[in-house]
Amino acid sequence: MATPTNVIRIPKPSRSAFNMERPLAKNSLLMNQVKHLLELEKTLPPKQRTGTDPKSITTEGSAAEYIRKMTDILHPRVAKSGGR
Amino acid sequence: MSAGLDNLKHVVVLMMENRSFDHMLGALKKQDPRINGLTGTESNLDTTNEPAKVQPLAQFQSQLDPDPDHHFPAVHKQLFAGAAGPPAAPTMGGFVQSYYDQRKDVNHSRQIMFYFPPEKLPVLTTLARSYAVFNGWFSSIPGPTICNRAFAHYGTSFGQVGMNLFYPKTPFLSIYDRMLKAGKTTKLYYYDSASSTMEIVNLLKNQPKIFATYPQFLEDCRRGELPDYSFVEPNYSDHLGDGGGEELASDQHPDHDVQAGEIFIASIYNAIRQNPDLWKSTALLVAYDEHGGIYDHVPPPACLADGFTATEQDTGVPGQTFAFDRLGVRVPAILISPWIPKATVIPGTEDPVNGRIFEHASIPATVTKQFLGTYNDRSPREKAALTFLDLLSDTMRPDADCPVFNFA
Numbered sequence: 001m002a003t004p005t006n007v008i009r010i011p012k013p014s015r016s017a018f019n020m021e022r023p024l025a026k027n028s029l030l031m032n033q034v035k036h037l038l039e040l041e042k043t044l045p046p047k048q049r050t051g052t053d054p055k056s057i058t059t060e061g062s063a064a065e066y067i068r069k070m071t072d073i074l075h076p077r078v079a080k081s082g083g084r
Numbered sequence: 085m086s087a088g089l090d091n092l093k094h095v096v097v098l099m100m101e102n103r104s105f106d107h108m109l110g111a112l113k114k115q116d117p118r119i120n121g122l123t124g125t126e127s128n129l130d131t132t133n134e135p136a137k138v139q140p141l142a143q144f145q146s147q148l149d150p151d152p153d154h155h156f157p158a159v160h161k162q163l164f165a166g167a168a169g170p171p172a173a174p175t176m177g178g179f180v181q182s183y184y185d186q187r188k189d190v191n192h193s194r195q196i197m198f199y200f201p202p203e204k205l206p207v208l209t210t211l212a213r214s215y216a217v218f219n220g221w222f223s224s225i226p227g228p229t230i231c232n233r234a235f236a237h238y239g240t241s242f243g244q245v246g247m248n249l250f251y252p253k254t255p256f257l258s259i260y261d262r263m264l265k266a267g268k269t270t271k272l273y274y275y276d277s278a279s280s281t282m283e284i285v286n287l288l289k290n291q292p293k294i295f296a297t298y299p300q301f302l303e304d305c306r307r308g309e310l311p312d313y314s315f316v317e318p319n320y321s322d323h324l325g326d327g328g329g330e331e332l333a334s335d336q337h338p339d340h341d342v343q344a345g346e347i348f349i350a351s352i353y354n355a356i357r358q359n360p361d362l363w364k365s366t367a368l369l370v371a372y373d374e375h376g377g378i379y380d381h382v383p384p385p386a387c388l389a390d391g392f393t394a395t396e397q398d399t400g401v402p403g404q405t406f407a408f409d410r411l412g413v414r415v416p417a418i419l420i421s422p423w424i425p426k427a428t429v430i431p432g433t434e435d436p437v438n439g440r441i442f443e444h445a446s447i448p449a450t451v452t453k454q455f456l457g458t459y460n461d462r463s464p465r466e467k468a469a470l471t472f473l474d475l476l477s478d479t480m481r482p483d484a485d486c487p488v489f490n491f492a
Contacts, residue, residue: 027340074289
C-alpha cells in the first residue's frame with residue numbers, strides 16, 4: 001500500500017503547545033460548551049448532578065474535567081466502552 | 085451511476101473548527117491557478133487606513149490570541165466593513181478592523197490577514213491536491229460554530245444565528261434520526277468524554293446510542309465495521325486522558341495548535357486508507373465549520389431563504405434581521421476517495437457558468453440522497469443544497485497514486 005513515493009511525513013507539534021492552564025475565556029467555543037452543560041445539569045435529578053461550582057471552571061483543563069463528568073452522566077455506556 | 089458510486093458503502097464527514105479557505109488553502113493558487121486562492125495582493129484597511137496585505141506568515145499557535153470574534157455582528161463587520169449591508173454584496177473589507185476591536189492593537193489586528201504557506205500544512209494541502217478541493221464551499225451562516233454545525237446535522241439551524249443549543253420542537257429530524265428510522269447505521273464519533281460533542285443537548289441526551297469515541301472509530305475502521313454514515317469531531321481541549329497522558333486539542337480552533345489538527349486529519353484518513361475494503365467503498369469529506377473571523381477574499385453568495393427569520397435582537401446588528409438567505413464565509417472542504425481524479429478542483433463563484441456552491445446543508449442532503457432516497461421532510465435550504473457524490477468517477481486510482489501519512 002505505502003511506497004516510498006507516496007508516504008508524507010508529518011512533523012509533531014511542539015511540546016509547549018499543550019496548556020491545560022489556558023484561560024477558558026480565551027476560547028468562546030469551550031465557554032459555550034460549559035455553559036450549555038451547566039444549564040443542562042440544572043434539569044437533572046439532584047442525585048445525578050456533579051455539584052461543580054461554576055466559578056471553579058476557569059481554565060481549559062477544568063472545563064475539560066467538568067465536560068468529562070457531564071458526558072459520563074449523559075452517556076455512561078461510552079464512558080465504559082467507547083461506544084460498543 | 086459511476087463505478088465509484090456503485091462501490092460506495094460509507095460516507096464519513098470530519099468537521100474541523102474555525103479556519104477560512106484562504107487562511108489554510110489560499111496559497112495553493114500559485115501551484116494551480118484553478119484554485120480560487122490568493123494572488124498576494126489582497127488587502128483590508130486597518131484602523132489607520134493603511135492597507136494590510138495578506139502574507140504567508142500564519143503560525144501554528146499564539147498568533148490569533150484572543151480568539152477572533154466570529155459572532156453575527158463581528159462577521160457582519162468583516163463582510164461589509166461599515167458599508168451598506170444586504171442586499172449589497174459583501175466587500176470582505178472589514179476583517180482587520182473587526183479584529184482590532186478586540187485588542188485595540190493595530191499591528192496585531194493585521195495578523196488576521198495571514199495565511200499558511202502549503203509546506204506548513206502538508207496534510208491538508210496534500211489532500212487538496214490529491215483529491216477534490218471545493219472552491220465554493222461556504223459556511224451556512226455568517227456566524228459562529230453551533231448554528232453552522234446544526235446545518236451539518238439537521239440541514240438548518242431552526243432560526244438560530246448564535247451558540248444556542250436548545251432547539252425546542254424542531255420540525256426536522258437530524259440526519260442520524262432519519263438514518264436510524266430507515267434501518268441504516270450511523271455514528272457520531274467524539275474524541276473522548278472530556279472533549280465530548282457540540283451536540284450535547286439535542287443528540288447526546290436524546291440519541292445516546294449513536295455516539296462513540298475516536299478510539300472506537302479507529303477500531304471500526306480496522307475491523308471494517310464503519311456504519312453507513314459517520315460524523316467525526318476533533319478534540320476540543322487540552323486535557324489529560326484516561327491514562328494520565330496529555331491529549332492535545334486537535335480542532336484547530338484558535339489558539340489551539342494547527343499541527344495537532346493536521347495529525348488528527350491524517351489519522352482519520354489513514355484509518356480509512358489502510359483498510360483496502362474500506363478505502364474503495366468510502367468517501368471522506370473534510371470540512372471546517374466556519375471561518376473563525378479569519379480573512380477570506382470571496383464574497384459569500386445569496387441562497388434560498390430557510391423559512392426562518394432571526395430578529396434584530398437575535399442578530400445583534402441594528403436594523404438587521406436575517407432570513408437565512410445568504411451564506412457565511414468560505415471554508416476549506418476536501419472530498420477524498422480513490423475514485424476521485426487527482427487534483428480535482430470544483431469551481432465556485434469565480435465561474436458563473438460551471439461554478440457549484442456548497443454549504444453544510446449539502447452534508448445531510450448528500451447522505452439522504454445516497455442512503456435514503458426521496459425524503460421530503462427537510463428544510464428549504466437542505467432541499468436546495470447541492471450534493472457531492474457525483475464527483476466519484478468510474479476509475480479507481482492505483483494505490484501508489486494515493487498518499488499515506490506518517491506521523492509516528
